[in-house]
Amino acid sequence: MDIHHVTPATPQRSGADAVHRARRLRPWLFLLAVASLAWGSLLHAAPLTVPNGSFSDAGNNGSVGGGLLGGSGSNVQIGDGPWRATYWGALGLLAPPVLQIDNNRAAIGGLAGISALGIVNNGGYFRQTLPIAWEPNFRYVLKVDINAGAVLGLGLLNGQGVGTALLSGTTRLSSTITAPAVSLNLLGGNVYELALTYVTGDTVSGNIGIDLFYEPSAVLSASLLGAVDFTNVRLEKRLIDPTPTGIIAVDADLRTATVNTEVDPPISVQVVDSLGDGVEGIAVTFTTPQTGPSATVTPNPALTNADGVAEVTTVANTIAGDYTITAEVTGVEEILEFPMHNAAGPAASVNSLSGAAQSAVVGSQFGQALVVEVEDEFGNAVSNVPVTFTAPTQGASATFPSSTVMTGASGQAGVTPTANSIAGAYAISASVPNVGKAATFPLVNLLESDIGPGETGEPNQNGEPDALFACALLVQIVDGEGVPQPGLAVDFTAPASGPSAVLHDGENSGLSLRVETDADGYASVDAQSNGIPGRFQVSAQLAFSVTAPVLFNFNNLAAGDPAFSYGFDGPCRSTAPTAETSTEGDQAE
Missing domain, CATH: 2.60.40.10 (Immunoglobulins)
Structure with a gap:
């Protein structure tokens, strides 16, 4: 996974916030400006260079050893170097092993052990002296991948005499056989990473040397591993007591997650020292917005692992939108910002x-x-x-x-x-x-605005208690040229309480009826007093029209009251122009 420094898109802030942040970052940015090389190393921390540590240089390919019983070789160059080999057999008993570099590996094979006044073994090692001097008070870590075609453990390797060593000149300063700080981790299949840690003191001398050895002692042939392959040799230099000086984002791109779901990829940061190496056991605190779009971060704070990396699980809250999560370490000036986006869920x-x-x-x-x-x-x-x-x-x-x-x-x-x-x-x-x-x-x-009521029935009537009023409520609907409009709806409505009337259209009755105009544009209903004395109005409103309603005035007479009309003397108006009714109205009061 690539590790790089965050250069986040800064969200809009107030002027005061911007000034505060500029002041907070200025010392760190100044450090970057004056020490760009050191910062580049911090961002891309690399091991010390081990020439042909991958054994991929064809010029270093070759094979030495083997041959006559009791043969040996010391510091024999293989191909053009830089790796050399030393090997030995047993006089008159064992030929030396074969040490070979090819196919991106350094292999030691042909090991044997026989019993002759005790068990006698052959052995050998690859060696290289680096053009790098030892430095006092640093932690050096030598890592090599090994494959013996079998399941390995540190006890087995030590018992077989298989391992690595760090040297000054020809003196082995530390070996995986004897050093306390050794680890063996399975990488996959039968390939393991063997790591040797060595800490220099106040006084050191010489250049760094590396041995890759298979040196069995008192091990019979039947118990030996056979050939051992060494690959991917690398060397790191670290501080003995590292102090966090920087924090780096592992993938600082915008992260988008659907609301109420986990963010992928997780947020990861690496805390590094002045050499760019990860620092273990450092608490990284993550801060999320308290309102609006946000997320929960677990664990928080998070502790860095052996590589200085802290990774957290982030779950978006239920509010969609953009926001920022920050990560910081006590004593480190830089504060990382991770741009985040909570996307809305599916339509609901x-x-x-x-x-x-x-x-x-x-x-x-x-x-x-x-x-x-x-x-x-x-x-x-x-x-x-x-x-x-x-x-x-x-x-x-x-x-x-x-x-x-x-x-x-x-x-x-x-x-x-x-x-x-x-x-x-x-x-x-x-x-x-x-x-x-x-x-x-x-x-x-x-309806068109010119369509509305034309001719209407008698507008004023008295009525006996609980009896039909003499004249029907009649409205004709016409257009602007007076042409009758059939098939239109007219809503007749009487009061819901107090003096009122029940309306009838021949099929239905109630306080409100919708009646469709006939072929001549007429709509009509009969009205029956509800028996509550008093005056009221019934409206006739052309449906779906902005025209004013036609109002019919009624008076419910009390029992025994003299009957007086509202002032009409003629017959009721009929839906047919030629039809007349002989009913005469009562005298006005």
Whole structure:
């Protein structure tokens, strides 16, 4: 995994915040400016160079050893170097082992052990002296991958005499056979990483030397491992008592997670010392916003591992949006910032925002768009979701420029409908895939403004208690040229309490009736007193029209009251111009 320094996108801050942050970072930035080489090392901490430590240089390929019984060789160069070999057999008993470099490995094979006045073994090692001098008071770690084609353990390696050593000149300062700070970790298959740690004192001398050896002692052939391969030799120099001087992000890119889910990849930081090496056991504190979009971080604080890395599990909260998580270490000036984004979850609801309960004249566009908002289960706006607007296929309805509209960044989508040619009330639905309940918009298509009441029936009547009023309530609907309009709805409405009347249209009765105009544009109902004395009005309103209602005045007489009219003397007006009724009104009071 690449490790690099954070250069985060800084969110908008107030002027005071910006000044504070600039002052806080200035010492650290100054250090970067004057010590760029050291900072580069810190960012890309690398082991000390071991020439051909990968054994990939073909010029160093070759094979030495083997041959005559009792043969030996000391500091024999293999190919063009830099690795050399030393090997030995047993006089008259054992040939030396074969030490070979090829195929990206250094192998020691042909080991044997026989019993001759005690057990006698052959052995050998690869050696290289680096062009790097030892330095006092540092921790050096030599790491080598080994493969013996078998399951290994430190006890087995030590018993076989297989291992590595660090030298000054020809003197082994530390060996995996004897040093206390040795580790063996399985990398995969039969490949293990063997690590040797050596700490220098106040006084050191000479250049660093490395041995890779197979030197069995008193081990019979039947018990030996056989060939051992050494690969990937590397050497690190570390401080003895490292102190954190920097904090580095392991992948500082923007992280996006759906609300209420775990962030992937996890947030990781590395705490390093002045050499760029990771420092173990350091507490890293992560800070998240207390309000708005945020996340929970676990554990917090988090301790760095042996590589100086602290990794935390981050779970987005239920609020969508952008925010920043910071990571800091006590005593380290730099504060890391991780840009984060909580994305809304899948659409869970669609709700009408505006445009409901409006009207427009037939054939004209409505004044407001029908707007919905799509949200997830936590109320976050969901963008890029198709919203389908559906109007009735018959009767009063409307059309749209497009029936499917995508939600924008705000989670909103809208259309502006145009009323069709039929007056009436209806509803338009707005639906979203996989969301069960659609949003609805009740709308009304209004009649043309020149369509309204023309001729009307008798406007004023007295009525006996619980008896029908003498004249029907009659309204004719015409257009601007007086042409009757059949098939239109007229709503007759009487008071719901107090003096009132029950309305009848021949089939239905009640305080409110809707009656359709006949072929001559007439609509009528009969009225029956409810027996409560007093005056009241019944309205006749042309449905889906802005015209004023026609008002009919009534007076419920009390029992025994003299009957007086409101002032009409003639017959009731009829729906047919030639039809007259002989009923005469009572004398006005």
